[in-house]
Amino acid sequence: MNMEQLRSFVEVVRHGQIFRAAEELHISQPALSRQMAALEAEVGAPLLARHSRGVHMTKAGEALHDEAVELLNRMQSVVDEIRSGEHLIVSINIGVPPGLPSAWLRERLSTRGENFRVSLIEAPTDEQLIMLKQKKLDIALARRQSEAFPTHLVYQQRLGIVIREESALHETLRHRESATLEDMEGLRVLAHSRGEVRVQEEILKNAMLSAGVAATWIFRKFGQYSALIADLVEADVALTTKTSAGKNFPGWVWIPLVGEDAAGDDLVVRTWATWNPQPSPEVTTLLRRFTEPLLMPPETVAPTTPLSAAKTPPDTTSPAASEGDATTT
Template sequence: MELRQLSYFSKVAEARSFSKAAAILHMTQPSLSRQIMALERELGHALLIRTPQGVEPTPAGVGLLSHLDSVFAQVERIPEVVRTAGNELRLARIGVPQGLPQDWGVALLRALDQQLPRVRVSLHEATTEEQRQLLQHGMIDLGLLHTAAPELTCRFLLTQRMGVAVPPESALATAATISFAQLDGLRVMAHAAGEVDVEVSRVQQLTEAAGAETEWLFRRFSEHSWLIALASKVDGVLVTRTSARRHLPNWVWVPVTDRDAAGDDLDIRTWAAWRDPAPSHLREIVDVMRSVADSDHG
């Protein structure tokens, strides 16, 4: 198959129309249709279906679309790969999750420059589950995961405390710690499922165990998290200290003390993960990561 055919398919799926996609691509509709048909023949599956509402991807098409973002991202990085190899350097593609402590990340990059000067890193932001898929498909070389994946080789790196960020005027702002019982009657925002290893069901179970009536809002965190929190009029945000500093710099962060039924806390743990056999420079990178890891980061 050709990369341009994948690009054509992506554009038709995005436009939900062969004619609109053809106009965007500056080609005729029959020519575009022939390219898509050739791709479908090679893959052995129909990728698009015409409906009264327009063109929709088939289940096979949906699966291909979910994979193409990674493919196109890797293609865009080809100049970086060639430039690095041309300078006789080793490139490591590393996945990073949201909420990684910034000071730890800065310290890591400095340490890599000092200890592994012939290695260059290319960072890809993605959730734990997204990184597991990227690792399986060889799209990244090393992942920083919030869970120890059994299908991968993993090495523990660091722990981040979980807590609740509250407005300065909140009655909880002066507390040394916060329990889920103290969230009774409050509206609290937390990470959406899949972002960090504090699952929706686990948070809800802890709330029930504490006998609290808490209204939870589960959202994917981004640069606009503070705006979402304000618009939703939440009383607090369940988050790590690092994320609180980044997204809610004027709020007060207080650590959470609760543990689940198994006695586990809510702290976020991060593992370095890779597929074996791994080149020696990847293991050297992990050694550097571990050397700068600080379990007191929050």
């Protein structure tokens, strides 16, 4: 049995007549009849029943026809892929946490002229690192630094508070360029739930304790109904980045938060590019776009960690970590 026989069989079924199928295939009617006879002999069962107006499939023919069509379609897809060069395209999977600016990602993920394509998978850090270990991701953009993989700080975003324009707090802050931890004294503060952006709880609660600021913390998952959730829990402010504020709190006012955490670092959300050791050349090419300095959006806080300081596990080489500098959200 060969592809030519299967193709001929499918055409005979489609036309319902041997002579019309022969015309379509540009072969003689006797030659096509011999092909069908040879195919039936190989299968060991009649595939076509002849009648006065042509032919129709037997039960065996119906079973073979469905498989033949699927096989021919798959083969045509392979041929088309080879002709287009699609088989040479490498797929790269990148994990993305909620809240990264699209413009920042788009600047680094263009595949024009490259031999790879990028797929984005939105997931929190814990899930990303599991997928990275399972080799389901090539690069994880994680909210914390990994101890198990090569990693490099690639992006930082200032944390801020969102408040309603009609609130008394907005009246207090509207002439100021930023808010401080002390401004949240006694307030009900809404933040991402523990499973979403855990860094907000860890950094900010410790920072406020260190500064002697008392506030009531409410943790919820941010999304489409964040503003409604804030109303229902009677939150005075919500803590988030500027990008997430625009997405989750439309109509609210975002004000950057200035201060230091308990370790003396700026109040920012950091993102690290994290990857498996010995990445492919295509992944290395893409990593360089994250680890070399590019134009950063206004909300970015430029990182100070030199690329040469990118952390890698012992005895691990990291091609991307020898190229340049980078930042995180």
